[in-house]
Amino acid sequence: MAEVTRESMEYDVVIVGAGPAGLSAAIRLKEVDPALEVVVLEKGSEVGAHILSGAVLDPVGLNTLFPDWKDRGAPVTTEVSQDNFYLLGEGGRLRIPNWPMPPLMDNHRNYIVSMGNVCRWLAEQAEELGVEIFPGMACSEIVWGEQGEIRGVVAGEFGLQADGTPGPAYEPGMELHGKYVFLAEGVRGSLSKEVIARHDLSKGREPQKFGLGMKEVWEIDPERHNEGEVTHTMGWPLGRNAGGGGFIYHAGGNQLYLGFVVHLNYANPYVYPYMEFQRFKHHPMVKRLLEGGKRIAYGGRAISEGGYQSMPKMVAPGAALLGCSVGMVNVPRIKGNHNAMLSGIAAAEAAAEALAAGRAQDELSDYEDRVRTGEIGRDLNRVRNVKPLWSKYGLVGGLGLGGLDMWTNTLGFSMFGTVGHGKTDAEATEPAAKHTPIDYPKPDGKISFDRLTNVSYAMTNHEESQPAHLKLKDPELPVQVNLPEYAGPSARYCPAGVYEFVKDDAGEDKFVINFQNCVHCKTCDIKDPKQNIVWTTPQGGDGPNYPGM
Template sequence: MTRDLIEYDVLIIGAGPAGLAAAIRLRQLAASSGREISVCVLEKGAQIGAHILSGAVIDPIALDELLPDWRTLGAPLKTQVSEDEVVWLSAQHALPAPHWSLPPQIDNRGLYVGSLGELCSWLGTQAEALGVELYPGFAAAAPCYNEAGALIGVLSGDMGRNAAGEESARFAPGIEIRGRYTLVAEGAGGSLTRELEARYGLREGVGESHYGLGIKELWRIPAERHRTGSVTHFLGWPLGREAGGGAFLYQYGEDRIALGLVTHFGYRNPQLSPFDELQRLKTHPRIAALLAGGERLGYGARSINEGGLQSQPRLSFPGGLLLGCAAGLLNVLRIKGTHTAMKSGMLAAEAVAAALQAGREHDELADFPAAVAASWIGREQRDTRNVKPLLSRFGTVLGSLFCGVEMWLLALGLRLPWTLRHPAPARSKMAAAGNYPPRPPLKPDGVLTFDRNSSLMLANISHEHDQPPHLRRQNTPAQEEARVIRFAAPEARYCPAGVYEREGDSVRITSQNCLHCKACELNDPEHSLLWHPPEGGSGPQYIGM
């Protein structure tokens, strides 16, 4: 098969905050040095921002460094956090924590709340204005290597193959896109990251990362009840002791509310459904009263990388670097990764520009991990390194208490000398379904609570039905039957999109529903599922998320 070949100085996979920050910084460095650096960004979503989802409360520290005049340039971050609280929920009551008791590291006042998708769309326009070539609708299907084994680019996915993998009438082969360096910024659980970690042993001595699932709804409520700039994080009900995690409720603009639930993977009960628990959350008197008379505008989900410093893979390899959530740079204490992702992209751009200036290509930029560690990213990672292990070992109540004590000691200048290890890989904790009764069903009312199908309508999902399946089993049929019987097909509950439906001792897969959240690969107790990118442009088309 003949493929077109396009070559650039730098190829970036993923138009999220990390990839776009890297692209912008590269072009800034090119302009200041007078040396041309060609930059290409591939994005699997149909538009820049279409697959981007976050809470999102954004620390502007990296944005201030990258584009100091972003406020006057029209960036879509208008709402500063003015009220910030942490609330413990029971089924009927809400107990706010005294603000003086909360460690200063989690204070959100003065930060910005808004849509990360809209911010990335805006960053895309800034990148294009600087000469970056953006290609939405192009998924990185496979890596390309040279004879020395270095990454030299990727193949974009073929278009127009049918479900059997055969060429249809609309077939168009993918393109080979090369870069002297390739920056991988495809988010948590990316398929390219998975292959690179295995090929180059990037996780040697580290082990698996730890993940969670964030499910979000976007609401519009009556303006008279809206408190713009109010940020609330909830602990306790409805997850309780079933799983680690918590909820968030952010108010911004004139009438917008971002409401969501983060469920840490590693829970034991395979009957748990994070989607159902989010619907249950909205029945709490405090939240139901706020949403009354409102309208649900959006729905989506994505997995997040929560492992922190102890789970961080090696960030450099021959020919490229890992950035952002692909590198595991989320600050789990602050529940923020946009600022660290952007900073990693900027540091990567500086490392690549220096290498290109020296006439190098396709080698390993071994100074990049040290630059990350020496930056404020590294300081945040070191400061919060024990947060996830404490939550995993002691649960939400005691774990949060111990985290608070450590953070207060740190604020007083006392850094604890030890680094806790993560427990065993989170997915291995899931127990047999026979040990747990099914969770009581919650009948959707179509006003406050909803089913998956009506939720998916708000995600604007588009997949070509006659294309090769992008969700693939690794188990043999016998292994798969045993897995379904033992765990009662947990993916039928933890998938937020209704992709999986149990039928006897097997599972039917409706891949057209996929939100690309990667939960099926990251949470299955036997690692029986692998997610691969479908045709470019497929998936959700998030608006305002």
């Protein structure tokens, strides 16, 4: 392909991603200095289209941005009124009392929200302040400077054909240059991966760990709905196969936010996270809520779970990593949106100070200092051992030791120090010969659903003539290695049915990538045992179109 010539636009700060981190950064920049030129680029068809989260929101970030957010009409109205924790067995449950838990686990004064709707509202506030927001503009490349600094991004390239060459309606996109570039792409962002690798930002850190979160939105019988109730579960159906658990949030309007998280460090390649979620819904406690109801949305998303010890260096010359591009989820609280917003605020303040001093394209070391020594660092540091203790000692042992460690950390010390994670989630996958296949019940079409039917409720769409955005480093490896050695785990770990092994006319195995189904969860990029699949951005606007996740 011939070298492409692109027009360029200049800004003070270019922000990639209109999630809670990116939008908070844009708002704070304008609050500090209304004269700053700020642009936000979003790959979704609209702001919120690609946002999926539980979510119970700690409003600390909102309080910082807009102390009057209630008067401004923020879609944050369902305050948590009841907070439940259960250990599930196949037919029963054991309530875990709240009183032994550290205060940080209390969900009262938090809110059940659709983060997609919160981001839509944040975008309105940002635009009122003068921020330019361009949805449908996927950022496909970094614009590098001669000294390895990040000078901008390429956005809005359209019309490539399946072979990667320009088609008749090809648009080369534009280079958007910034004195600083904020990467707020969410978990496992493609540009963030590139910057982390080129500048070796993960050197000396523990590997990042991940979970796969799947969520359905239901409209349920009003008599079974209890607005404000929050329930988290552990145990069944995962057992010893994997870590994780469920969440059940009673939102407003008789809606139920129902989800399930599977930690991606599981060893057994026969684990099928999507089917674990569907099986979870048949537990008597859950099924009772759903009977007579209607599922109205579905989606999936990877979650960063490595915590404090896995956060890479957050700055490189000209760039800062925000929110889940770094990994700021508090695993026991099952919350990261508040830290994402706080990270955007911290990055904005550091950049505004640097710009006022005449600086550009250097490292915003003040931003990293604010994160690690401020509210985010304190939030993550005191729970840093919960995830590795769970992985090392299992559910019961990890629950007890993790709880004890959280209590001692509130007093300023830990008997465990800082526990490492060890292997990556890909490396944790063991050969199929060490495990037994798992027999999952067939979905009943009322409470549980087959994967492809559910994917239709994500309203995902990709232009089929473009190149597949899911790249294979070695096209032969899935059939030659992953199928015989690992029983083809990509056919199961993907929550959207993108990957399958089929027989061709000659009876030979063939690996098929149905990239049109992709919901941009990034699980394949994380869990593939040989790290052979690379997730890249499709053209802008493609992907899921979540209405209220």
